[in-house]
Amino acid sequence: MQEEGGDVIERRVREIYGGLLESGEPVREPGRAVEVLKDRFNLVVERRLVTIVYASFMNGRPVLFEGPPGTGKTEVGEALLELWAGKKPFVLPCSENYDEYKVIGDFHPAMAMAKGFNEESFIPRPLLAALILDTGVLVDEIRRSNEDFQNLLLDIADKRRIIVPELRRVFRARGPGYQLIFTSNPEDIAQNELSDAFLRRVVRVRFDYPPREVEERIIALRASREGPELGGEVRHVILEIVSRLRREGLVHKPGVAESVLLVRMAQSIARLKGRRRVTLEDVAEAAMSVLAKRVEDEDAVKAVVGEVLRVEVL
Numbered sequence: 001m002q003e004e005g006g007d008v009i010e011r012r013v014r015e016i017y018g019g020l021l022e023s024g025e026p027v028r029e030p031g032r033a034v035e036v037l038k039d040r041f042n043l044v045v046e047r048r049l050v051t052i053v054y055a056s057f058m059n060g061r062p063v064l065f066e067g068p069p070g071t072g073k074t075e076v077g078e079a080l081l082e083l084w085a086g087k088k089p090f091v092l093p094c095s096e097n098y099d100e101y102k103v104i105g106d107f108h109p110a111m112a113m114a115k116g117f118n119e120e121s122f123i124p125r126p127l128l129a130a131l132i133l134d135t136g137v138l139v140d141e142i143r144r145s146n147e148d149f150q151n152l153l154l155d156i157a158d159k160r161r162i163i164v165p166e167l168r169r170v171f172r173a174r175g176p177g178y179q180l181i182f183t184s185n186p187e188d189i190a191q192n193e194l195s196d197a198f199l200r201r202v203v204r205v206r207f208d209y210p211p212r213e214v215e216e217r218i219i220a221l222r223a224s225r226e227g228p229e230l231g232g233e234v235r236h237v238i239l240e241i242v243s244r245l246r247r248e249g250l251v252h253k254p255g256v257a258e259s260v261l262l263v264r265m266a267q268s269i270a271r272l273k274g275r276r277r278v279t280l281e282d283v284a285e286a287a288m289s290v291l292a293k294r295v296e297d298e299d300a301v302k303a304v305v306g307e308v309l310r311v312e313v314l
């Protein structure tokens with residue numbers, strides 16, 4: 001097979017995707033990465049997590065982020081790939097019918113009819129583009145894809161090369177920027193198991209609900225800067241409500257995503273009422289809509305919100 005050089009496909013990849021990925025210098029020192037994650041991405045991430053991810057990248061191992069919904073897997077994954085490569089990553093949201101044509105490349109039907117199955121009619125897709133441009137790929141919700149697709153990804157990650165048989169070509173990774181992070185939420189319904197072969201080859205990083213002081217820092221960072229102002233009591237009740245609900249055995253447990261949304265919704269409600277400070281009533285008004293996502297959960301959410309806020313929840 002022909003080895004890859006400067007050519008039609010490379011040029012096309014740069015034309016299509018090059019401009020989208022510009023970011024800055026790579027940040028490969030974990031302590032510095034923690035600061036940039038906070039300042040530029042509004043993310044609170046432990047240094048230990050950055051270190052294990054970077055160590056996996058240094059060993060060419062893909063990383064699996066696994067944990068409950070709304071705990072930062074997707075955003076942290078994207079941000080770490082960006083800092084490591086110094087370029088934005090590609091994001092592949094998985095679905096059952098993904099195959100190599102959708103992620104590596106396929107042929108433009110009319111062009112292929114006219115000119116044949118060759119480089120002129122080939123349309124490069126994100127996985128091949130990432131390899132050529134030396135940037136990362138976030139494979140989101142890997143359990144939603146089928147086993148053949150998972151094996152395809154692992155083979156590419158292991159060998160750091162992609163074969164396109166129709167073109168009789170092998171494309172190889174150019175540098176260390178090309179890395180994979182998978183995300184998965186094992187509690188999600190309607191999805192596939194991950195095979196042993198898959199799990200053996202990845203480095204698994206467990207995500208969970210953060211300790212209360214960390215979540216407090218996150219909501220402070222993510223609250224609207226323009227206000228209305230959040231007092232200590234409002235922050236306290238929001239964290240108390242979500243932490244109790246996580247212990248309640250709900251079908252839909254609130255993640256950090258929900259605490260942040262509850263803060264921002266209460267701020268918007270206060271603003272719509274023309275007030276400068278968020279009150280407990282604003283939290284009560286937002287709470288059911290933000291936290292009770294399933295009919296089965298409504299009673300439990302109502303009870304917890306009512307108890308913590310000492311109000312009757314409508």
Ligand SMILES: Nc1ncnc2c1ncn2[C@@H]1O[C@H](COP(=O)(O)OP(=O)(O)OP(=O)(O)O)[C@@H](O)[C@H]1O
Nearest residue numbers: 042043044069070071072073074075218256257260
């Ligand atoms: N460590 C964190 N720092 C700051 N914000 C966070 C953090 N973790 C979660 N969040 C908040 O949660 C939101 C959702 O995060 P994200 O989508 O990455 O979660 P996820 O684990 O991928 O969820 P899902 O399983 O539903 O896809 C973010 O937009 C942010 O508001």
Ligand SMILES: [Mg+2]
Nearest residue numbers: 073074140183
């Ligand atoms: Mg996600």
